[in-house]
Amino acid sequence: MAVSVDEAVSTGPARGHAPPARRFGGRGRSVLEVVLLTVLAVVMLFPVLWMIETSIKENRDVYAIPAEFFGFKVTMDHFKDVFVAPGGGRSALSVSFLNSAVVAGVSTVLATVLGVPAAWAYSRFSVKAKKDQLFFILSTRFMPPVVIVIPIFLMYRQAGLIDSKLGLILIYAAFNVPFTIWMMKGFVDEVPAEYEDAAMLDGYTRLQAFWKFTLPLLVPGIAATAVFALIFSWNEFVFAIFLTSSDDVRTAPPAIAGLIGGTTTDWGLVAAASVVFALPVLVFAYLVRKHLIAGVTLGAVRR
């Protein structure tokens, strides 16, 4: 998978964007640049560092004043607590991680299965008011989840989808389909239509031509797009906390948030759970890093 995503990078949206700062040159400028970037990196990375430290500190070191950066005793107890319940057996947190994996995985597969053919159709066929349709599809992403969570909640209550993994899967898929369509349309646009034309002249139907020729060439793009969708579903918090409540349905973000509060907060556990939660995202983000940069600078989609 890592290899194929890198292939995607070569044809993907990131292509041809030189780091803009380089163009201006100048020594003083580059010193300033380094200083600013260092400050920014420290500010951004400190919480992460602190999270990791906290996760391997014993509880009394966590509360130590002044705070200890080095020389504390390293423990893995918090990580054990993430997965194993105090009395033995699986912990509630580990169940929520499993839920997260299921919900994110299934919703991503769903979004991909629906979005890729749609992207292909938008790329290849002349559709009435294509631009308007595409804009409408994109516009469903304009609204922050929190704006529509109440109506969704009411709809879900009617439909009996409250507090179910299926409900989360559906809403995440609904959010990821537009993204998949836009992202994949860019990839499909780059596969010459001639391959399909040639295949059709060779005796295949249009769908077979898509399946046998275009799809294999899209695999790297699909992988990259799916990773984005996966990260979105994995990280999603608002819908998860509003639409689910029971421990065996909850995904990790609300479950971790739920650890905070009450009379005492086990910060070591919170930090360890957060580390475990962040790991897959870091791995995936690494896989699609070039696309991420393009996404930040341009918006992840073109045209």
Place this chain on the structure above:
Amino acid sequence: MAGIEVTALHKRYPDGTVAVDHVDLSIGDGELFVMLGPSGCGKTTTLRAIAGLERQTTGDIHIGETLVNDLPPAERDIAMVFQFYALYPHLKTRDNLAFPLRAEGLPKPEVHERVNEAARLMRLGPLLDRRPRQLSGGEQQRVALARALVRRPRAFLMDEPLTNLDAELRADMRTEIKHLQGELGATMVYVTHDQVEAMSLGHRIAILNKGRVEQIGTPLEVYDRPASLFCAAFIGSPPMNLIEVEVADGKLRSAGGLGLTPPPGLPRDRRLVAGIRPEALEVTAPGAEGSIPARVVSAEWLGDEIIYVVDHDGQRDVRVRMPPTIRFAADAKVGLRHTGGAPAVYDVSTEELVA
């Protein structure tokens, strides 16, 4: 093999572009038919309509006796060679060739045999186990041709198959295509915007302009008597000199006084333009018999010939093709005379050949 009949073809794309306005073609069985025209004149669109990749807005297409308007490409039994991307990038040459045959569901031994035969014809033996990106442009085109050949389709459509090759390779491939076409007795529609290619390949040539057929004829007809001002200005390099002429006392004269042999049947009272090929003119010493005074503006030495650009009274930039042995300096005072037979004459208002 089968002939192809295109009747009143009209194609308007959904965005409103009229790519093909009105095209009638009648392509014989076993004919190598060339469609020639400038970029954007609708060649590819016409070809794609014949292949079934594009649905015409109106008009009929017959392949053999069959009306194919509503047949999908797969059922038209046609092979097409595209300008670019002719090969499946993820398949080896061998599999690229075998692909259309497998699609037809032919048994393995026969697939094998036909692939080997096509590979032998196009001399692809050593390339069979490479992927397209490991092949040079010329090799890729040969594979693309072979891929079209294995099918034994009813007709071949070629969309500028040689444009991305260098000149030498192009000449080689041209010979190869012509040879193969004759050998197989294949019906072939060949699209190009290179007139040399058109002239050297085509049994007949159709010249297209803005989605319409300007002329259909053998290479010789097209060269000798372009049917319209557009064709006159398009064919030949350099193309015909278009010189305003008038008829007086049974003589045809240019505005600058150049005497021409009048063709029979000249209309009266019309503004006329004569199309004179550069080789039907001659640069002479000043005052030579039958010549009018002129001045050399520039000369282009092409090795085996010289193209002189001359001005004479009332007419600028007349191009004259001369053998390389006859030399005049730039700016020299010279004579200019017409040596060929009667020129093609066009009506300025209709832009069509009138005599």
